Amino acid sequence: MSSNNVPMKKIDQSTWEIPVSFKKGMRVPARLIVTPALKKGIEGGVIDQITNVATLPGIQKYAIALPDAHRGYGFPIGGVAAMDMEEGVISPGGVGFDINCGVRMLTTTLEERDVRPKIKELVEKLFQRVPAGVGVKLSHDNFLASISRSVFDAVLENGAQWCLENGYARDEDVRRIESQGKMLRADSSKVSDKAKSRGLRQLGTLGSGNHYLEIQVIKPGDIFDSEMGAKFGLTGPYQVTAMIHCGSRGMGHQVASDYLRTCLTAMRKYNLPIIDQELASVPITSREGEDYFAAMSCASNMAFANRQIITHNVRKVFSEVFHKDEEELGLNLIYDVAHNIAKIEEHNVDGQKKKLMVHRKGATRGFPPHHPEIPEEYKELGQPIILGGSMETSSYLLTGTQKAMEVSFGSTAHGAGRTMSRSRAKKQIRGDFLQRKMREKGIYVKGASMPGLAEEAGFAYKDIDEVVNALKISGIGHPIVRVTPLGNVKG
DNA sequence: ATGTTC
Numbered sequence: 001m002s003s004n005n006v007p008m009k010k011i012d013q014s015t016w017e018i019p020v021s022f023k024k025g026m027r028v029p030a031r032l033i034v035t036p037a038l039k040k041g042i043e044g045g046v047i048d049q050i051t052n053v054a055t056l057p058g059i060q061k062y063a064i065a066l067p068d069a070h071r072g073y074g075f076p077i078g079g080v081a082a083m084d085m086e087e088g089v090i091s092p093g094g095v096g097f098d099i100n101c102g103v104r105m106l107t108t109t110l111e112e113r114d115v116r117p118k119i120k121e122l123v124e125k126l127f128q129r130v131p132a133g134v135g136v137k138l139s140h141d142n143f144l145a146s147i148s149r150s151v152f153d154a155v156l157e158n159g160a161q162w163c164l165e166n167g168y169a170r171d172e173d174v175r176r177i178e179s180q181g182k183m184l185r186a187d188s189s190k191v192s193d194k195a196k197s198r199g200l201r202q203l204g205t206l207g208s209g210n211h212y213l214e215i216q217v218i219k220p221g222d223i224f225d226s227e228m229g230a231k232f233g234l235t236g237p238y239q240v241t242a243m244i245h246c247g248s249r250g251m252g253h254q255v256a257s258d259y260l261r262t263c264l265t266a267m268r269k270y271n272l273p274i275i276d277q278e279l280a281s282v283p284i285t286s287r288e289g290e291d292y293f294a295a296m297s298c299a300s301n302m303a304f305a306n307r308q309i310i311t312h313n314v315r316k317v318f319s320e321v322f323h324k325d326e327e328e329l330g331l332n333l334i335y336d337v338a339h340n341i342a343k344i345e346e347h348n349v350d351g352q353k354k355k356l357m358v359h360r361k362g363a364t365r366g367f368p369p370h371h372p373e374i375p376e377e378y379k380e381l382g383q384p385i386i387l388g389g390s391m392e393t394s395s396y397l398l399t400g401t402q403k404a405m406e407v408s409f410g411s412t413a414h415g416a417g418r419t420m421s422r423s424r425a426k427k428q429i430r431g432d433f434l435q436r437k438m439r440e441k442g443i444y445v446k447g448a449s450m451p452g453l454a455e456e457a458g459f460a461y462k463d464i465d466e467v468v469n470a471l472k473i474s475g476i477g478h479p480i481v482r483v484t485p486l487g488n489v490k491g
Numbered sequence: 492a493t494g495t496t497c
Binding site: 073097134198207210211247249250254257340422 | 493
């Protein structure tokens with residue numbers, strides 16, 4: 001199916017709606033939030049998937065595809081679905097395999113002229129200190145490689161707060177992580193031994209695919225709201241920033257695999273129709289639903305801790321390379337967002353406040369100013385939203401809006417979104433050629449694998465500026481700054 | 492995304 005011949009009603013200049021009459025079983029309409037240019041690029045698979053999502057029990061208002069949407073496992077990546085807590089279902093496919101994949105952004109006191117001459121040394125040292133690549137584990141000489149299973153259970157239940165108690169975080173870091181880096185319903189007894197075994201030696205590792213650690217610069221003209229930017233510690237053009245993008249590694253992947261199977265079996269018991277096996281889901285209030293949420297929360301906490309430990313090591317490497325104290329270099333956390341997660345939140349539905357299970361898959365929470373879940377220092381600003389772009393283009397910091405609360409359950413895009421499969425990208429460019437081309441352009445990239453690098457070429461992604469344009473037009477994100485890569489450690 | 496086909 002192509003998206004061209006799908007009946008869509010234009011709701012406003014950036015919103016199109018597919019009615020419930022489109023597919024048997026749809027309980028709510030599906031909505032696309034896109035610009036005309038992005039709408040043309042939406043794959044038919046996204047339409048199939050988002051209208052499948054609209055059939056799930058308990059879904060509220062509409063199933064949403066964001067401007068970076070592309071085909072995923074069951075649900076599209078760049079999708080939001082909010083379910084009623086009593087009548088609704090929870091779906092592992094609505095979270096994704098990489099549970100709590102997310103991104104965080106740090107400011108520095110350095111400028112481009114300080115970093116350019118040392119970018120090679122910096123990237124090479126970061127590559128040594130932050131293990132990257134498929135299946136990568138910590139080496140045995142790393143203290144964290146030797147933690148016991150019971151300590152790991154504490155990490156799973158306490159997330160980034162474990163990091164704070166154990167010397168891997170500054171006080172303010174934890175405040176500036178979604179959910180303070182700790183999902184409260186995490187219960188490590190709901191995580192299989194196999195999942196724990198896979199995660200035990202992966203705390204502080206980057207992983208592979210589109211995961212990266214990037215050193216960036218603000219180019220002149222790329223600060224869109226300097227007053228708000230200043231409050232996030234953005235001082236002006238040429239300032240250097242850093243981003244860390246990764247998730248819960250093999251541990252989250254195993255939790256997702258375990259519970260997809262559990263849910264599929266349980267669906268027969270609960271007499272739930274199976275429209276697509278990849279959409280396996282169970283009642284939120286069922287034992288299986290509660291267990292999945294508890295295990296997903298553990299994987300989320302592992303990912304928060306993972307990004308925190310990487311941050312700790314990034315600060316150390318910067319200090320060594322620039323021969324300055326960490327504090328002098330700033331390296332302050334702006335914020336850490338989760339973009340593959342399900343959360344219990346309160347939203348307005350038909351004028352009533354309701355608790356919902358909000359699935360965000362390849363979607364970022366973006367709460368407005370004064371929302372109770374925003375750190376005190378950002379109350380007037382709204383929640384920071386971080387959009388990681390491709391390694392060849394740029395990334396963005398935005399803030400959450402009241403409009404997003406009204407139209408997308410306080411959600412917005414998560415990045416550029418792929419336009420082509422990994423295999424297709426690999427056929428079009430070689431990793432070594434891309435690496436050389438990028439270094440000539442002034443982006444010092446170092447990847448764990450050359451084919452892996454080729455899969456992440458800029459042309460394999462949508463135009464992030466256009467994605468941000470869609471967020472601006474629809475009002476579900478307020479742009480603060482664009483950052484351009486200087487160096488990148490690629491998983 | 493992922494010990495990339497348990």
